[in-house]
């Protein structure tokens with residue numbers, strides 16, 4: 001692990017004005033100086049299919065796998081869809097999980113975040129996501145939990161404007177930095 005940390009961020013929303021992408025941007029902006037967060041676009045990731053996999057990783061999958069392989073940790077920022085994880089995110093995780101037990105996500109320390117327009121701030125999706133992380137032997141930062149509820153009141157012009165939430169994300173990124181150092185993935 002190098003002196004500065006490389007963190008890969010996955011966003012579960014493809015929406016242009018996504019609150020969750022804006023939340024991940026805040027995580028980039030509020031990270032300690034020696035932590036670099038890169039948000040990876042999942043729009044080009046094809047649907048997982050073992051027949052396709054058998055012919056070799058499609059180019060966008062290979063690029064994401066390479067980036068994840070080089071990362072010291074991962075932030076997963078996602079909305080909740082139908083009380084769970086959006087298909088876009090689950091699909092990307094399925095590609096990154098392969099080959100079973102040896103994929104680039106395996107054992108990677110994770111920080112989970114989510115923003116919703118409802119009252120529970122993606123709590124149910126994050127509970128499911130924790131199970132997925134458990135299967136991938138990924139240690140998950142326990143606290144602080146980033147559950148942004150009523151997102152429409154906390155972002156302005158595509159930027160997280162709520163000071164309390166910004167402070168919480170700053171704390172999360174400081175703690176995640178130590179957590180990643182304490183849980184090296186390889």
Ligand SMILES: Cc1cc2nc3c(=O)[nH]c(=O)nc-3n(C[C@H](O)[C@H](O)[C@H](O)COP(=O)(O)O)c2cc1C
Pocket residue numbers: 013014015017018019020021078079080081082083084115116117118119120121122151
């Ligand atoms: C297909 C779909 C399912 C949704 N299901 C939930 C849900 O289960 N719980 C919730 O709090 N919000 C749900 N929402 C609302 C999202 O929280 C809201 O659209 C949010 O802004 C999406 O995140 P984004 O701004 O990053 O795209 C759902 C939205 C969509 C499009």
